[in-house]
Amino acid sequence: MTKNSSPQIWLYDTTLRDGTQREGLSVSIEDKLRIARALDELGVPFIEGGWPGANPKDVQFFWQLQTEPLKNAQVTAFCSTRRPNTTAATEPMLQAILAAGTHWVTIFGKSWDLHVIEGIKTTLSENLAMIRDSIEYLRLLGRCVIYDAEHWFDGYKNNPEYALQTLTTAVKAGAEWIVLCDTNGGTLPHEISQIVSDVTNHLKEVKLGIHTHNDSDTAVANALAAVMAGATMVQGTINGYGERCGNANLCSLIPNLQIKLGYQCIEDNQIALLAETSRFVSEVVNLAPDEHAAFVGRSAFAHKGGIHVSAVERNPLTYEHIQPEQVGNMRRIVISEQAGVSNVIAKARTFGIELNKQNPATREILEKLKALESEGYQFEGAEASFELLMREALGTRQLFFEVKGFQVHCDLARGKEINNALATVKVAVEGKDILQAAEGNGPVAALDAALRKALINFYPRISEFELSDYKVRILNPNAGTNAKTRALVESRNGQQRWTTVGVSANILDASYQAVVEGLEYGLMLNVGAPHECAVHII
Known part of the structure; x- marks a missing residue:
């Protein structure tokens, strides 16, 4: 399959909203801006910035982006449908989402009759009116709407007829995308496949997305199953951050979709930024990186001693399912003195410094880097310190004081x-x-x-x-x-x-x-x- 004929999958990152609901994770406005710009460089087309109607920090984040917009990505503001027995035009939460100034907005509504009756204590018909009124109001004011069908899979299993009614209402009201959410994270891949297929048969020519949580440790598998059943938008977070057990991990989804299944998500040169982006985000949110994470973890392509090392040195395919460089990672063989040189050379180039393997300074930088990492330094989120380290080895570091x-x-x-x-x-x-x-x-x-x-x-x-x-x-x-x-x-x-x-x-x-x-x-x-x-x- 050629690149030009590869089907497109639209990535939707919700690290800055759903990801920040992880216990123990807290970010400042500056943190959010740094992560948003990193996601923009990665090539993510949709970045959910937060809920401006519920969080003053998110209001300031959207204001900041109005004066310093991203280069490529569409930033979306997140909100719920209007409350029962009111109107969208008088709903304060919708006014806040409009004030955020984003062209795209994401609103969620109830799909599960249990939540409608016991959660928001209203009627099934009023819930449909809430969905219709909210989307029509936002469309009237020129916004493009992504509709997140909350608790979709649980709602469909409990009352499929009503759950489908909520989607039909959203489509008729003008939603551009319908996103099916496994909010409780309890659905398994075979169920996802069947239900997404049911929806595609019921709603012809509707753009579908998938939003999965990891409570059953199947969020990535569920998202892949949904794509193979017809979904063309995938929502997730960097490193799988999220409430409870987390969300679908984009650092696993992107290479699985693009490298393994042949879908087009981002450019090849952008997917090579994946490991760097994963580590950068972990440093910004002040959480230790998962060194054993698939694709992007430091140990994902690490080999030590014995049969594995000798086999990989002859042919990496013996113990590696992809080339680590495809996702910006590196092969690590503990006994190999060459491990890491290529990464140093590539990183130096981003600072305008051209190195090669023969230069003694390259080896000095690598050895210094290894020594400092063993002491606890981490340079993925502190690139200024790494540039100073390189310039010191090259003799170009200026002594100001x-x-x-x-x-x-x-x-x-x-x-x-x-x-x-x-x-x-x-x-x-x-x-x-x-x-x-x-x-x-x-x-x-x-x-x-x-x-x-x-x-x-x-x-x-x-x-x-x-x-x-x-x-x-x-x-x-x-x-x-x-x-x-x-x-x-x-x-x-x-x-x-x-x-x-x-x-x-x-x-x-x-x-x-x-x-x-x-x-x-x-x-x-x-x-x-x-x-x-x-x-x-x-």
Whole structure:
């Protein structure tokens, strides 16, 4: 099957809405924007941004995207149908979704008569009116509507005639897509296949989508079954994040659909970004990556010792179902000194740096990277630190300043809320030692303020830098108070954002590393060279 004749599957990512309902996962507006831009680069055509009528953070997210739109993806706002016994025109939730300013909107309605009667306590006919009125109102105001049929499969199994009525109502009201949702995640693949086939026979020439949850550990299999039965939109999340047991994992669905089944989801050069995107999102949401995840996990193409290694070295097909490079991953053979060189070379190229395997600097970068990773560093979500690491090995890292020492003092009183912290730093700039102190509402803020105060006279543009996000992860919690900490600091200058990382058994030291590199990287961006020109290494 040629690429041009491959049937199209439309990807719909709901990481920023359904994914954030995972227990223990929390994101800021900046986090959501970073993830949205990564999904845009990946080539996902639909990105669900959130529910602006229910979450003030989501309102700000949509406002931000109105001033800084994505390059390619359609961002959708999410909402329910109007409430019983009201009108769509007077429904505050629908006004909020309109204010989000998206061309596409997604609304969900009830498919299961149990939910209609016992959940929202209304009549079956009023539920149909809610679906019809909401969609017609949004269409009247120029919006394209994706209709999510909530609890569809449970509703169909309980009362197929009424469940189909809800879909027919949505189609007649003007919905562009009908998405069948396995909201409770209890349906199995053979049931999905049969029910989706029933719907395609009942609703001729309607664009169908599938939205599956993973409560039975079959979300990916269910989505694949739905596609093979006629669905042409697949909804899911990066890394399968979601409420309870999660959603269908797009990091597994995309390669299964495109590489295994021959559907067209994204471009081949974009699917090669899949592993990087998976790790990037895990770092942004501050959750440890699943190293054993299919396709994108660090161990997905790892081989160690014995028969496997010798076989893979002769022919990778012996123990690999696809080429790891297809999804942006890499083969890892523990005893091979060549493992990882290609990834370093490819990553360097994204920073305008041309490396080759013969250059000693390439090996030095790789060995340094391995050593730091073993200490707990993670560079997928902190590419600014990785670029600084590379430039140091190449001798092109500029020394803007040198921190000679710092102290942080916090005022703490039992039973009283005292947030003041005082940081003192000593830095050397252009041969001069500068000693400065500053206060902040915490030790990291105070340290950041003291560094800026010491550097501002030498680098005035440092006033434009902002510390926009700060995350800490305990890497070995079993060690108690001796645990090692990884700190991620995101900075911005109004046009660009960058993230740096520090690791230490001392949380302040880890934070200090990340803050210092954040300032250094921002200065490098403002100075221009060597970052804005390609560095060719022979």
